[in-house]
Amino acid sequence: MIANDDELHQAETAVQKLWRFLEQARQTHARTDYERLAAPYLLQIQDRQQEILAYLSTRPEVLRA
Amino acid sequence: MIEVVPLSKIRERFGTSTPRRQFLYERLRAVVTRLHETGQVRHIYLFGSFPTEAALPNDVDLFVVMAAGFHTTGLPDELLAVFVHDSCRIRYNVDVFWVTESIGAEHIADALAVFSRDRQFRSQPIVEVIL
Numbered sequence: 457m458i459a460n461d462d463e464l465h466q467a468e469t470a471v472q473k474l475w476r477f478l479e480q481a482r483q484t485h486a487r488t489d490y491e492r493l494a495a496p497y498l499l500q501i502q503d504r505q506q507e508i509l510a511y512l513s514t515r516p517e518v519l520r521a
Numbered sequence: 522m523i524e525v526v527p528l529s530k531i532r533e534r535f536g537t538s539t540p541r542r543q544f545l546y547e548r549l550r551a552v553v554t555r556l557h558e559t560g561q562v563r564h565i566y567l568f569g570s571f572p573t574e575a576a577l578p579n580d581v582d583l584f585v586v587m588a589a590g591f592h593t594t595g596l597p598d599e600l601l602a603v604f605v606h607d608s609c610r611i612r613y614n615v616d617v618f619w620v621t622e623s624i625g626a627e628h629i630a631d632a633l634a635v636f637s638r639d640r641q642f643r644s645q646p647i648v649e650v651i652l
Contacts, residue, residue, distance in 0.1 A: 457641075466642050473631040477624070484623040489593050495606035496618045500635075507640075 458511040467511075471504050523566065523633070525649045528553060531567070541577050548613040549581045553650060555603045559596070561588040563622055565650040568636045572646050580610075584636055584647075585619040586629060 458464050474497050481497075482490055526534070528550060536546025549571070556562045562585065569582030593604045602608040609617050618636075620629070639645045 463642050466638070470635045470638070473635050477620075477628045477632055480624050480628050481620055484625075485621060486592060486594070489591075489621075492593055492604050492606075493619050496616055499606075 458507050464508065464511055467504050467508050471501055471508070474501050474504075523647050523649050525651055527651055531572075531648070531650060535572055539576050542571075545571060545578060545581050545614060548615055549583075549650075552581075552583065552603055552609070552613050552615045552617065553652070555600055556585060557652060558600060559587070559591065561591040562586075563588055566633065566636070566647050567650050568645060568647045569616075569639075570645075572648050581613075581615040582636070583615060583617050583619075583650075584632060585617055587619060587621045589621050589623040591621050 458467055478494060478497055478501075481493060485493065531549070532546050536542050536549070549567070553565060556565060564586040566584040566586075567581070568584065569580070570578035571581045593601060596604070602612055603617060604619060606617065609615055618632070620632070622629075633647060637645060637647055
């Protein structure tokens with residue numbers, strides 16, 4: 457769970473890296489191979505994006521309470 | 522700096538202290554053996570809770586880099602299962618994040634950077650597994 461803005465930025469950076477990784481893998485792997493390799497990275501992106509959205513959906517004073 | 526560790530040493534360091542670790546080590550060994558049966562493994566990186574002090578790691582996480590010309594098409598079922606996420610999780614309790622070298626060194630380094638932090642953003646070890 458993201459606890460502060462610094463962790464938010466770390467999470468955003470991780471998502472961007474995984475996103476770019478998949479963009480490149482999509483270009484450099486055959487279709488069947490890409491579809492097989494992508495699943496765990498997509499799950500990682502989904503989990504991390506949900507944590508980001510959860511953090512951004514609350515005001516700072518609520519998180520500190 | 523990523524430490525390179527033979528599989529036998531992985532067992533000594535991380536695969537004996539609890540029944541859970543013994544169970545997961547055997548799954549790891551099976552997956553590493555399958556990966557090498559392809560003849561096209563370049564690097565196998567172990568990360569997550571298994572190469573830590575955690576007594577009860579949930580599973581085993583691997584980041585696997587295959588040779589640039591590697592394809593999964595035509596692999597026998599027992600080898601293909603390692604490269605299909607759901608099958609590998611169900612059969613081995615191992616999460617395999619794989620890619621081929623064709624993606625490029627920059628993106629492989631990016632993935633390693635992501636996997637070097639746990640979900641609480643703490644630094645976590647990555648070790649390269651060799652036979």
